[in-house]
Amino acid sequence: MDILINGKKVKTRKGEHVLEVARREGFEIPSLCHHAALPPDGACRLCLVEVEGPEGKNKVTTACTLEVAQGLSVRLDTPEVAANRKVVLEMLLARVSDSPTLLKLADKYGLLEMRLVPQGEKCVLCGLCARVCTELVGAKALTMEGRGTETYFQPPFGEPAKDCVGCGSCAFVCPVTCIEYKKTDRTIEIWGRTFERLACTECGEPLDLTPEHRDLIRRRTDLLTPAEMQLCGGCERRTTMKTMQRVVEGQQTLETARR
Amino acid sequence: MRKIYLVLPEKCTGCRTCELSCAYSHQIDQQPGTPRIRAYNTKPPLEKGIPVVCFQCDRPACQEVCPTKALQRNLDTGAISIDYDRCINCHACYAACPFGNIHIDPINTRVAKCDLCGGSPKCALFCPTGALSYK
Amino acid sequence: MTKFTTPAQLTDHVAKAKAARDPNKVRVSVCAGTGCKASGADALIAAFQAEIEARGLDVEVLSTGCHGFCERGPLVVLHPSGVLYQKVKPRDVADILEKTVQKGELLPRLQYRDESRQIFEKEHDVPFYKHQERIVFAMNGHIDPRSIDDYFSMGGYEALGKVVGQMKPDQVVEEVIASGLRGRGGAGFPAGWKWRFTRQAEGDRKYLICNADEGDPGAFMDRSVLEGNPHLVLEGMIIGAYACGASEGFIYVRNEYPMAVRHIELAIAKATELGLLGQHILGTDFSFNVHVNRGGGAFVCGEETALIASIEGRRGSPRVRPPFPAQKGLWGKPTNINNVETWANVPTIINRGSAWFAGTGTGDVSKSPLGGSKGTKIFSLVGKVNNTGLVEVPMGITLRKIVFDIGGGIKDSKKGRTFKAVQTGGPSGGCIPDAYLDNPVDFDELAKLGSMMGSGGMIVMDDRTCMVEVARYFVDFLKEESCGKCTPCREGLRAMSGILNRMVRGQGRHEDLDLLEDLGRTMKTASLCQLGQTAANPVLSTLRYFRHEYVEHVDHARCPAGQCIDLIEYRINEQCTGCTICAKKCPTGAITGQNKERHVLDQGKCVRCGVCFDVCNFNGVSILSGPEIAGKAKE
Incomplete structure (x- = not known):
């Protein structure tokens, strides 16, 4: 058409x-x-x-x-x-x-003069955060609250987000980056919650993954075990490399390497 | 017939030309991106290199966990590639890949993976030893 | 009574019930609508019943739905004579029964008088009723809404018998299209077309919704129809379900209407018991169930897509159309949604035929229902008129007739109050000035004047009503009731509210007028739903017809109507006779003075409530505004 x-x-x-x-x-x-x-x-x-x-x-x-x-x-x-x-x-x-x-x-787009009184808000109420959280991630941690000019996107009742998994997708899609998402070595802070960051079980490097998010991801497939998910990319690659090495050296066949 | 991306570790010397060519063919704001392929030098007795790159699995865990269907197989190349317009950067694919072949680009913290350069993989093009080939 | 198992059984039963109703039976019809209940109708009905029993009379007391003339309630109409008594108290009951019912004498103290003190004896002679034409309200006042037998005796469910027994669904749809019936909820979309779309849409299930989420301030016609004649709405819905192929129906009514909820639930239970609802209606393959959904009172839930979201259990936010509910509505299935009043028109259209219905109203609907506006419309007539209440008038009637004949003219016209404007269509309607009083009232004419039919609110304003303040009031209402989703509606209303609130305090700027128009235009063009697209109407229509009032506010900090309290001062002038009434009524004690001497008002204590102005019978209080205040102070 x-x-x-x-x-x-x-x-x-x-x-x-x-x-x-x-x-x-x-x-x-x-x-x-x-x-x-x-x-x-x-x-x-x-x-x-x-x-x-x-x-x-x-x-x-x-x-x-x-x-x-x-x-x-x-x-x-x-x-x-x-x-x-x-x-x-x-x-x-x-x-x-x-x-x-x-x-x-x-x-x-040629907007040169502002005639309206500034409101000092941070959020444009595009709603992407809540839609991404509900329709894509599936955590359903955010909602549109209030009505009229008193509308907000936030966790229900403005309390710390009970159902949040700390994946940070809302902060990523926000067009005006108004969602506070703070990462420390051990934690991820967002929506009034502090999440534990899982650490790589091999090298101890902190991952961008919380236990809550890990469990949510596992619900989407039957391929993964929690242990597999808790390695950093580098350690996973070293394992891959070792497996390949064993295959090349003839210690292991390709079939068994493929688990 | 679809071409095949072939890795022959026994030919690899670990020179890491593949990483370099990959980084430059996936630039972000004129800066080299993170290489989607990594060549490791192994320990003795077999002192040589082993390239680790996406296997483009038959049943890819990264694709299954993606909540936005941003990871799809390109039917021309067979590569699983990321549609960055759909991606919400939740890093689920990074957590899911058991081989470490999903990378996070430090420049923009976005996930990255081998897309076979849309049909002409630069790593294979520049590999001096023939360890990587696409034919 | 047992279940009807064929359409013929129902038709027979209705015919017998109609014949059995004795037109000469003495009935006392007491309005038990919400308005009259508030003024004591329940006690009155009890008093009638006790007194009739004590006297051993063969008189039936009917506790009916709303008669419309709520201002004069509680209302009592005596049948068959048609004598109307108003503001009746339980202590009047003995007199009414003894003098009027038994001896035929009239009680002048209870009769209606107009402003010129002329008495009107019969209900249908009272100007408020005389110019009305009642289709939807035809039975209100004659039946007890809780009794299905009363409804049968007035010919109720005759249309259902006819439809199920003799008509194919397509015939019903065509009949409704030919009648020219347009949706009474606001937009005026042809009801029959919606039915056809739903009928033709593909879906394993289809739904039907009755929109009873009446949200306009001061409007209560849907409430009165549901409270006063629930079976009429229900019959309309069953016919609609038959025509559209729907199997499930929902009545979305606000929880603030407890009597409406009670009456419709009672009606559903009774209809189900008699086989008029449920599985295999009248022994046919047609099945239909109705559920009542109570809404939480959000104005935006009157918008159809928001209402559907609310029934589904989601937040009441409108979504983009298309797809229209007729294609993808409730739970993604084809859904036909109509307003209470629209449904209530259906049985009459079936009974009397589309040609009869199309005989009333404007335009020509033979080619398309959009060619005119047919039938009647109920308006909720409120504001500065003598007779307020619900009026059902034919489409095409002039505003003048509604305001001056039915409404009895402007309140306090003896004190010099004159008509200024009438606001139609609820909060997002527009204000129409006196130049257009002789224009016919229908969907298209009102839209041309920058207003709309809406669900039928009609607020009359006099010369003491400030149009800037009117706009401010409605904008502030909508600012809180907008769903908050789309930018133009939410932010536009916020900006407008800021500007108008400044203006009524005398802090407006001349460039604000252009800004208001700019904002209004974009809200109209770019908003997502009807609420946003019409939200600027109160501002745009007052700017269009009353721009000079805005100019006075911004250029001279003067409120020509003398209403904006920050811009006015009350002064006692030389006409004061020293009658002391203002001093007695002033709530803050700001007025002092000796008997028969000109009084003095202490501006420091005055809160500008206007009581002194209203009570003064000698024009002894003047309202100054803007430069007049400074000028007068120099004297």
């Missing part, structure tokens, strides 16, 4: 959304709440595009939620898109004024 982006004919597959197609084709569309591994959510409203309708009745909508369809034609930089995107950006920047991500976008 072909669609038109800024007049350019582009190949798409059924079920795709305009944002992913456009980015694949090299077009730039800003967004904060989109993630390739998650279904579209349409929360940040930055990825606005204009859909050409019949009789000049065009409609501005978000590219992330816009499914491709036969005859679809979108434009990315119409005055209507630019004006609305600028106001959305202004709203976000009023909320979180010091985010380099947002300041860069403001620069790029």
Whole structure:
């Protein structure tokens, strides 16, 4: 199915959304709440595009939620898109004024003057942290709490995150890096919890793995034993190397080396 | 026919040219990335090198534990490669691989693994001894 | 009574029940809606029952649903004569039975009088009722909502018998499409089309939802329908389920409506007992069950996708459409969701035919239901009018007729209060000024005026209502009720609230006006759901029609309506006769003065509550604002 982006004919597959197609084709569309591994959510409203309708009745909508369809034609930089995107950006920047991500976008999309009162918040409420935690990692440690302007993404009731496994994915996907994730030699601190870092059973080097996360990962496959998971990459490779050496030296056959 | 990536440890001298070529073919912001292949010098009596690189397993643990389906087999090369747009850097694959062939790049703390350079592995190209080949 | 096992049995039963209802039987119909209950209807009903028994009369006391004229409650209507008594107390019961019921004399002290003191004897002559046209409310006031027999005796479930016995599902869908019925919940999407989409959608299960999550401040029509005639809604839903092929239905009603919950649960139990719900309805292959879901009172849960999320047990946040619920709704299955009032219209459409229904209203729906607005609409008429309450009027009626004929005009018009605007469509509706009073009220006309039909809220404002303050009030309401998910709605409302709160304190800036418009435009264009897309309406519509009030606030720190307390001062002027009433009523003791001498108001003590202004009968209190305050101070 072909669609038109800024007049350019582009190949798409059924079920795709305009944002992913456009980015694949090299077009730039800003967004904060989109993630390739998650279904579209349409929360940040930055990825606005204009859909050409019949009789000049065009409609501005978000590219992330816009499914491709036969005859679809979108434009990315119409005055209507630019004006609305600028106001959305202004709203976000009023909320979180010091985010380099947002300041860069403001620069790029011509937001020169701030008319709104700064709110001094840190989070843009894109929701990626909670969606990643719930829909991908499967820990379900974070939730959207409150309503209206008093909305927060946090562990239930704002208490230390009971179901968190300390994997740090939320902090990684956060577009404005507002999730505090602290790593010491022995611990990982996040969402009010302090997790023990497992150490390599061979060399003692601390791993980026907590016992809780290890157990969660093991639920996804039947291939792993806890002992195998608790070696650092270097020690694992040395074991691999030794096995290979034994094979080369003829002490072991390839079949047994393959466990 | 799909090509085969062949490792012949008996030919390896442990010169680590493979690591160098790998690092330079996986650059991050013009800095060499972490090598996805490591060549180890063994102890006597057999004093030589052994390259350790991803086996592209038939049933890869890294792929099974990935919560985002970011690890997928490239049907052209047979390599399990990482889709960084989908990856959420949870390091589950690092914990899962029993052979130590998932690496963490110190520059950006992201996971990295051998992707056979999309069909022309530089390690095989530059290997002076023929220990690594792709044909 | 036993289970009905064929449609014919049901039809027979209804026909017999209708014939058995004696139109000449003396009935005392007492409104037991929530409004009248609050003013003492329960005690009144008990008093009637005791007194009738004591006197040995053959009179039936009906505890009915809401009659609509809540302001004058408790209401009593005597049938068959139709005499209306208002604000009735238990002590009046003996008089009513002895004088009116037994001797036919009227009790003037209980009769309704309009502003000019004219008495109206019969219910249907009272202007409040006279201009109404009741389809949904037709039975309210004639039946006890807890009694399925009462409903049968008014022809209830006749439509269900007809549908299941004689019509194919597609025929039902086509009939509803032909009637032009559009959703009464807000957006006005053709109900029949939704039914057709659900019917045609593929799915092993289909669901039906009745949206009774009424959230607009001051609106209570869905509540009154559910409380006053639950079987009507239920019958509409069963017919809808038959037409859409749904097997499971949900009524999402707010927990703050305990009587509605009780009555609908009672209705479901009774209907199930009689085989009108459950497995093999009326002995056919059609099965349908209904469950009641109680909502926690979030305004946004009235949005259909948020409501569905809430039923599924998730957070009530809207999601992106498409896919529409008709394709992927509850638990991913095709789901048809309609508002209480929409469902309640269905049995009448089936009974009297689509042509009859389409005979009322505006436009031409023969080609498309979007061609006009058909049938009636219930409005919750509140604010500065003499008669407040629920009114059901034909589509296309003018605002003037609603406000001045039914509503009886502006309250305190003798004191010089005049009409300024009417706000329709709930918090995210818009304010319509007097220039458009003669425009017809329907879905499309209201949208053209920058407002909307919404679920039918109608707030009348007089010249003492400040439009900036109105906008501020609604924006602050929505700021708290937005789900908080998408940026334009959440941050736009926050920004607007900040600006408007500054303005009503006299700290607005002229450039704020453009900023408000900018924010409003983006909220309308870029928000995710209907709530966000309409949230700017209160601001945009008041800016459109009452921009001069905003300008006065920002340029001169003056509130022309004299309502913004930070910008006004009350002064006692030379018209003061020294009657002392203001001094007596002032809650802070700020007013002093001798009898028959001009009083003095101590500004330091005044909290600007306006009581003195309201109680003064001689225009002796003036409200100053902006530059007038400084000017007057120099005198």
